Amino acid sequence: MSEAGTVLTVDAIVGGYSTAEQILKGTSLRVERGEIVTIIGPNGAGKSTLLKAVAGLLTLSAGSITLNGRDVSRENALGRARHGMSFVPQERNVFGPLTVAENLSISAFLHPARAKRKADEMYARYPFLAARRRSQARTLSGGQRQILAMAMGLMTEPSLLLLDEPTAGLSPKAADELFEAVIALNADGLPILMVEQHAVEALEISTRGYVLVAGRNSAEGNGPALASDPDIRRLFLGG
Ligand SMILES: Nc1ncnc2c1ncn2[C@@H]1O[C@H](COP(=O)(O)OP(=O)(O)OP(=O)(O)O)[C@@H](O)[C@H]1O
Ligand SMILES: [Mg+2]
Known part of the structure; x- marks a missing residue:
């Protein structure tokens, strides 16, 4: 800074x-x-x-x-x-066939060792993601998908x-x-x-x-x- x-x-x-x-x-x-x-x-x-x-x-x-x-x-x-820096694109910002948990997990590419702890943070912040963690991302509503995309962006611990x-x-x-x-x-x-x-x-x-x-x-x-x-x-x- x-x-x-x-x-x-x-x-x-x-x-x-x-x-x-x-x-x-x-x-x-x-x-x-x-x-x-x-x-x-x-x-x-x-x-x-x-x-x-x-x-x-x-x-x-x-x-x-x-x-x-x-x-x-x-x-x-x-x-x-x-x-x-973490960038959430306008389109195609989640992997539809993958589960919520898989989407979060692969987004922790910078710090794989902290992936589980970060995912738990996301589940605490956005409880619907926890409830849907085994659902394919494509089955979420549009609003839920955008929150998932943002949560994926947070998995790298951006500034x-x-x-x-x-x-x-x-x-x-x-x-x-x-x-x-x-x-x-x-x-x-x-x-x-x-x-x-x-x-x-x-x-x-x-x-x-x-x-x-x-x-x-x-x-x-x-x-x-x-x-x-x-x-x-x-x-x-x-x-
Ligand atoms: N991948 C690409 N290859 C070539 N040209 C592109 C590409 N993406 C966008 N453009 C062109 O760049 C210009 C700006 O596009 P851009 O997507 O940045 O606009 P935008 O302000 O985000 O528009 P919108 O409000 O529709 O999202 C447009 O003329 C567009 O056709
Ligand atoms: Mg645009």
Whole structure:
């Protein structure tokens, strides 16, 4: 952790899936200790690409990524995981044919010796996972699957959790429960960087937010303030 308490600094990164087209065109953000930070923006803005870049799944052509004071720009995803980053992707984030217990177990790849203790922690935190530990992940409800995906992300004992649209496709009730789980994790000291389509609800529980448009920072600020900003509401939040 740097002295200022900055967990993550993304500085002017440029990157994409081919050298022909850069999706991220100089994107920057930061996450401070204790924060929930939310990225919103239109479909195709590059939000998922940004999280993938942070997680080490994309080759950058410029810019830098600093995690807890360490430049991790040249580290791959495993290296970044070892330094405390955990990424829960937008899609295909659990192994459907495997049981809940197996999903948790394989997610403890950094510290296999602590896998059982960590899984027990997850069962205590999310009792439905204990009740369903022998069920295939594909048999869980959408909301339960997203909680399982998050629990899998916690098995590496991260110092920063990256969540890509954790409430995608969930009912309003399940989305609320997911946000409650995010708040609870953050209250226990875990900084969280998430992308969300439920932008108003997400910004309201966030310390700060960023608006990403066409791979560039468009606006940033205090979460609830962004959620109630008339221009932001008109442009990005449906009025
Ligand atoms: N694997 C990929 N290969 C090539 N191009 C991709 C790939 N994934 C995304 N893209 C392109 O990158 C751009 C940004 O996509 P991205 O998924 O980051 O957007 P997003 O903001 O997360 O959108 P959404 O709100 O729909 O999730 C889009 O033009 C998309 O077509
Ligand atoms: Mg996306």
